[in-house]
Amino acid sequence: MSDTPAPATNPLREGLTMRPQPKPCTVVIFGATGDLTMRKLLPALYNLAADGDLPQSTAIIGFARREKTDEVFRQEMETAVRKFSRQTVKDELWNSFVQGISYHRSEFHDDEGYARLAEKLDQIDAERGTGGRRLFYLSVAPDQFGIIVERLKKYNLHKGKEGGWARVIVEKPFGTNLASAQGLNEVIAGTFDESSIYRIDHFLGKETAQNLMVLRFANAIFEPIWNNRYIDHIQITAGETLGVENRAGYYETSGALRDMIQNHLIQLMTLTAMEPPTSLKADAVRDEKVKVLRALRHMNSNSEVAANVVRGQYVAGAIMGEEVPAYRNDANVNPQSMTETYVGMRIFVDNWRWAGVPFYVRSGKRLPKSGAEIAVQFKCAPSVLFNQGGADSSNMLVIRIQPDEGISLRMQAKLPGGALRIEPVKMDFQYGASFGRPSPEAYERLILDAMGGDATLFARRDEVEEAWTFVDPILNAWHQPAKDQPPLTFYPSGSPGPVEADNLLAADGRAWRRI
């Protein structure tokens, strides 16, 4: 099809769906033969197509170094989608979807490969009507970001053609510290405007994470008590039973703080703690999140780090009846590794709303259960009528991010009978029970948002850098000479974490929620 100046909005779109549907574009995946493409990206794109959410003419180009034909790449993608898609693959639909998939072999540093990519994109625009709209997905190691985006700029691919646009999605890890994050930001900002950069954090694409704002701001009962007057503390947890599996190479240079806390859990924390935004526009929401990050109380010395952060590493133990080895005995792990597989920490948000309310944040591998949640512990009712025995009478609101997405509220109730006995009971809302339809995978929502130009669920540059500003002193403390370092603690696999993490809360008269 020939391309023409962009006309007004398609009149047939009005009222068809509750959300604006993006225009067709070409998605170029760098690192297309990698695990993420097969497990998440292609299944997400297929599911979007199956649900009718993907514009029909959307094209997908896999950009990678390995030699292979379009046909082989398509076959590999079909195998992957059949294995990892949340929906059963229907042949007729796949046969239609696969027509838009092609493979582009090139080294990331090879200029000629980008020249050919530019030609290919123009050809797709002409054939499929993708209108000069290009979404570049960098599913590659961060050290490749600069190499790729500089060549995209060199071949003028960083701008949309003829009324189109060019956007880039960047996968984590987005830096390993503040300096490297700033460096990456500089590199990408040298090619793309901030409004065209989408830093993905798949936790934010999860249904319950999105529901956090709805829970807080669409229900009148929560916001009046969402402050230090009524809330005792908040616990944010992401645990998993798995060890490092085959990611030791990456994990050895990352650890739990960089892998989970700096991005996913701090993002959840900002959504929990932020003030109501003035609108649901991306920058209005992100402005409020940044204010939370700026209000985080920094740990400015090794002793402050030691007092507020516990790092641990799993040793041998058993999970679900199966013995598992210590981290240091995992394949490709340094036998003297000091990498943390667990972090538990106390964080304060020094603003009017949260003054004095600790946020306890923890993430660990080889814990007894996998799951992510936000638990809001309210203050106890006065011990006047019913709570004189010292029992914990506090209410607890738990927002489960995964699995079994939902919300539960613990409250006190009288046990039936003549005696006055009070026990906690739980009101439980489960997405899966009330809404039988499976929620879209996080990547589905996020890719569609990026196509539609909605950056609300993506991290902005200042968010990323502020998060690193908070995390950097902790990393620095851990990398002091051994005698000055806060200690690395150890916990048996299958346990809820190091004893020192329990002590961190016990010192405040509190305890971690049982995972």
Added chain:
Amino acid sequence: MSTAETITPAFFGDGVPAEIGKIEKELKKLWQEQSTIATRASRLNLVVYSAADSSLRANTAVMRELTRDQACRAILVAARAKSPQNRLRAWVNAHCHLSKAGAKQTCSEQIAFLMEGTNANPKLVSSLVFSHLDSDLPLYLWWQGELPTEFDGRLADATSRIIYDSATWTNTKTQFGLVKELTSRRSVKAIPGDLNWTRASSLRLALAQFFDVPAAHLALDKADRLDLEHSPTGRTTALLLLGWLADALGWGSPEASGTTGNEFLCGRKNSTPVRVVLARKNGAVISRVTLRCGEGSVFTLTRAADSLFYTTQSFLSGADSIEQSIAADPTDPGHLVSEELARGGQRLTYLRSVAKVLSVV
């Protein structure tokens, strides 16, 4: 829909008979007698009214499927006016499904009423319904068949959405008039949910997608002929589709052309009218839509009988054609109602589309 398995313990079956005044008690007994752990779930009350024979059994089967996706309290009301006996009977049961994880059962309660003889009075429906609603949850009313000329005001006022199927109506124009009258009452907040509109949702989406492409979008101005092939029961579906296109593209209301009743002309400002031809053909409800736009630009959507997909094909002047498949709309009532319940919005596009074709339905 999920692939969860339906669990139907023996005592669920087609329901346990219940005395009218003791229905809640019988429902509680269902839970007490359960040997497995189950979660009762409900996010809405769905009242289904039908005056058709055997509707209770058929609608119970629909609820069994529907509740996989839409946890609700289902209240089925069947009216059998021709029954020699004047009586009112009730049954309770539950539809249970394994959750996706396979570990938990989620159950939706169902109460079924059979109104017979003189008790089969639509005006009595609200008295049954209001005694058995799950508190605080919205009420959705699925009225099967023709809408009554005097709709119970109390029921209408309490309903969040009134669901009906205009494909099943015999006097379509009058019925659309009743919908308009009902939904324009000041006290009524109900949103109209026409299953006949829902059954072409994906079809409209597929047609709209043609014109996301700029060159195709420009061709819309040159539209000069629309052909719609529909099943024997699909004429209203086709007309609603015409109404939607006419409304969105600024065409005038269709005016009959010729004597067959199947040809229409839709006027356009500063241009020749669009010729519309309807053709009846066995197969899918809408088996083919062809929109011609001037010289050489043709947009076609087809659905073979029993196919789960629409195939779309566009020919634009001077360009290669593109053929694609997309998932088609569901046809069975359970999936269709589930789709309807999953949708939000005020249905303004629907109401405008109906208004556009009201003179020719």
